[in-house]
Structures are given as structure tokens and as C-alpha cells.
Amino acid sequence: MFRVVGNTFSRAVRSSSTAALECKAFLLSTPHPGVLQVEINRPKKGNSMNADFWLECEQVFNAAADDEKVRSIVLTASGEKFWSAGIDLMQLAGELGQVMEKDDIGHKARALRKMILRLQRPVNAIADCPKPVIGAIHGACIGGAIDVLSACDIRYSSSDAWFTIKEVDVGLAADLGTLQRFPKIIGNDSMARELALTARKFDASEAKDIGFVSKIYENKEETLSAALEVAKGIAEKSPVAVQGTKIVMNYARDHSVADGLVQIAEWNAAQLQSEDLMKSAQAAMMKQPLSDVEFEDL
Secondary structure, rough: OOOEEEOOOHHHOOOOOOOOOOOOOEEEEEOOOOOEEEEEEEHHHHHOOOOOHHHHHHHHHHHHHHHOOOOOOOEEEOOOEEEEEEEEEHHHHHHHHHOOOOOOOOHHHHHHHHHHHHHHHHHHHHOOOOEEEEEEEOEEEEEEHHHHHHOOOOOEEEOOOOOEEOHHHHOOOOOOOOOHHHHHHHHHHHHHHHHHHHOOOHHHHHHHHHOOEEEEEEHHHHHHHHHHHHHHHHHOHHHHHHHHHHHHHHHOOOOHHHHHHHHHHHHHHOEEEEEEEEHHHHHHHOOHHHHHEEOOOO
């Protein structure tokens, strides 16, 4: 029915094509079989989100979604003080300036809408990627950083991290996903509105108290290590089960309980026919760790 392959699943040992992508704003690596590490790499600019960031973020997560060798993803950032300072305001100002040069208000509105939707796509690519994404957070997370982290499935934080939904302080409503995802994550509408309307800072302890992060670790290194260990454990499980769980939970978040129950019935009507179910069940009966089971890449 299935075969034991030692301490790792053999197919996932082969390198990921996504990890080989050349990027200017990211460093990509495979620290464990099946685990893709995506590191924002603009430390001299506070890991701010420039044109390269937005373009490559969408490319990387879309590629990872289709890459059978990727089973889980850790999103982290280089440097010490900033996870990300948010959107590159100089670049944003330049792009807005070009739009405002148009004479017709209708043309301006259409151009602005197109720009916003374009910037939403990379964040949506994180949320819509069927592979679980774990955010490993340290330092400052400002504005657009909250958009990106809100698109992750799991968030771990170092004790020095702090957060701010900064957009109201620069004269706009956040438009890349925070106002849509963050309230659902923390489950407290009053607190979500307070943080979005005041732009006040909240630290790692408060982020955990309100449910934005799951766990807090002493420093950046411990946070990343914990995230990678969890990603490794996820990567050892059935990709059919893992990806199905994320897809179903995303659907349930945006629909009624009744709709969600119908959707999971229809989903599992197909997915329960996978060999992964029998492999996992036999491993449990034989008291074998899932790391010894070879699940086919997906």
C-alpha cells in the first residue's frame, strides 16, 4: 500500500523550482524538505515594499502554489529593527503623482483603482496559496506589513516586535487587506476599529492577547526556528489533507456554517478517495511517524 522511506519523504527532497527564482527583494531557500523560506531582503530600507517587492511577492507565491515540491512556507525578513516598514512611500508618491497629472477625474479614478487592485494581488497570492504560510515576525511591522501578515495562516512573533495599522496617519484607509482580514483574525470588532482608527502601536504581548499572533519567542532566531520546525512538521503530513484544510478553512471564514458544511462534504467526496487517507491510517495503526510515510507531492 505504501512504503517507509526512512526519516524523510523522498520525493520532497528534490529541490523546489520556486527556491531557484532570482529575486531582488527576497531571498529564497529550502531549509527542510518541502519547506520554502521566503525572506524579505531590503534591510537597508527597513524592508519597505517597493516595486520589486510587489512584483516578486506575487510571482513567488503563485509559483509556490503550483510547485509540487513546496508543502509549507515560512515568511520572514532580514535585518533586526524592521520586519517591514510597510509600503515604500517615495515610490507611492511618485506613482500617485503620475496619476494626478491626468486632467479628467474619471481617468484619475480608473487609474487609482487599477493601481490599488494591482497592489492587492501579491497579498491575495499569499492568502490564496494552498500551501500554509507561517509568518515569523520580529521588530517593527508598519502599515503594509499588517496587510501581508494578515494574509498568513499562522503568525509567530519575537518579544521585540511591535505593530501599527498606520494608514490613517498618512491620510488614507488601508486598502490592501488589513481592514478585511485583521478583524476576522482577532474576532474583536471594537479592538480592530480602535487599532485601525488610532494607528497606535501594540506590542507582541498585546498582539498575542488579541489573537493576532499565536506564540511569542525571546528573539528573532528562536522565532524563526520555531516557525521552521512547525513548517517542517506540516510538510511531513499528507499534502491532500493539509492543502484541503487550508482551502476549506478559507471558504468557511467567508461563508455561513451551513454553506461550509456543504462545501466540505463536496470537497471530501473527492479527496477521501486519495491514497493519503489509507497511508495515514496504516501509519497510525503501525505507530509509525508520518515523517516515515511517502506521500505523493501535490
